[in-house]
Amino acid sequence: MDPYRSLVQFQDSLLDNFGCKFAIQIGVMYVLVKGLLEAILGLMKLSYCKKTLNIDGNACQTMMAVAGTPWAIKGALGVLSDAYPLFGWHKNSYIMMVSFVGTLAFTALAALPIKSAAMAGSLLFLVNMQVATCDLLCEGKYAEKMQEKYETGGAMVSYVWGCFQVGALLASLFVGPVADAYDPQIIFWFCIPLAASILVPTSLGYLSDERVPLDKRGLDWDLLNEHPYLVAFCLIMASVAFGNALIDLFFFDAHFWQMIYCVVSCVILSILAFRWLPPHLARCNFYMFISCVLYINISGAQDFWFTGDQKCVPGGPSFDYTYYNTYASLVGSITGWIGIVMFQAIMSDWNFRTLFWVTTLIQIIASMFDMVMIARLNIEWGISDKAAYMFGDAVIGNVVGMFGLMPMLVLTSKLVPKGLEATTYALLAGFQNFGGVVSSQIGIYATQYMGIETKEPCNFDNLNVLVLVCHCLLPLIAIPLTFLLIPNKKMTDSIIDENGAEILEDDAHLKNPA
Secondary structure: OOHHHHHHHHHHHHHHHHOHHHHHHHHHHHHHHHHHHHHHHHHHHHHHHHHHHOOOHHHHHHHHHHHOHHHHHHHHHHHHHHHOOEOOEOOHHHHHHHHHHHHHHHHHHHHOOOOOHHHHHHHHHHHHHHHHHHHHHHHHHHHHHHHHOHHHHHHHHHHHHHHHHHHHHHHHHHHHHHHHHOOHHHHHHHHHHHHHHOHHHHHOOOOOOOOOOHHHOOOOHHHHHHOHHHHHHHHHHHHHHHHHHHHHHHOOOOHHHHHHHHHHHHHHHHHHHHHHOOHHHHHHHHHHHHHHHHOOOOHHHHHHHHHOOOOOOOOOOOOOHHHHHHHHHHHHHHHHHHHHHHHHHHHOOOEHHHHHHHHHHHHHHHHHHHHHHHOOHHHHOOOOHHHHHOOOHHHHHHHHHHHHHHHHHHHHHHHOOOOOHHHHHHHHHHHHHHHHHHHHHHHHHHHHHOOOEOOOOOEOOOHHHHHHHHHHHHHHHHHHHHHHHOOOOEOOOOOEOOOOOEOOOOHHHOOOOO
């Protein structure tokens, strides 16, 4: 088929079914805010920590754990917006409010001479609150419209994903070179209009959020009482995540107690999930959560090793930010697309368990390439650092991310009860994101415990042992857990019936296509 004609047909389908104004709203959200803005924050964090704040890897990782907290409270944000129409709007008012605050936070990050990691983490928390809230509410609106026109929902999903990829690609092109040539703090000036951009279409009503009549405003107690356990779980998880952020801020260097708080919180939330959520939903929710926890985040140590100068890492790769952020991100984007194509072409009818096994094993293999580089074996074998890095976790991880994300999305879509799609999606995403926070807190303490120092006098003697344990051995635990937590079904099978009850089948009748 002619590519131009296909593009025109796609555009016509999108605009005819969703409207030009709504397409603009979603485009601004996923190109400028979720795509460009979020990618900038992720790409500049290392250079901002090292060049602007002058902090070590553990402090940088702690700051980012605080900053990422809003992504763990998406369930509570969903409940709040559904139950209380702020100024009569379920979505518009919340988007306007958090976007105004986020724009002010970016202004402070750009203009103030901030040298405190705690202060920077607090402002980045507000920034992420904007991105996470806008993402949740726009996602809820386009999901609602997709249900009304389910036969054309694929066009909207493709549009959202394409917009996000365009934004992320644009960010990767300039963040690295700017961070090499200037103080990375200058990038925040560019972020201010991006953060404010969502205010324009939202204020013009492009989201199609209908205003609630005066006599129906106020807290919707019927909604809260209809699913009390689900609402309670979302609120408790949000409280736990906020608690972790406060502990990080006020006890910034107490990494052992930060880890203890997260581990205890994990146990409590997991018990509540099994008590309050439908069994099949609780099991899959716990697997997604624990698989994130088991892949311990030690980015503070690894990032500083890969980019450390020759004084800190003698004989090391000493990557500049142009290579580490720009080139690696571009290749990572390509491998991410390859992952999507491979998934659609080869794996779309595989067994859920097999897919999660493959994801885990590829993740481990990619981490082994990192270990080869840290041991400098690639140099002995005549492979340059820049070539070897392309096979490591930072790049191949994008393929792994696609292989892991796709079955999780499909599995979640097959598990959510009818009428609770948006809240359940937000809850599962929030719990999984909190797993990332827990992984980071454990990784920070593990880095400290292994005696790794990322500022002079640097010490990376035990980094390979840390990578082996955190990225190769612990993730293996997720494989046997699939037998207990993941249904032995293909991605094309139904998992629950129309009443939300699990469909039980004899495992012997299910074939593993892989």
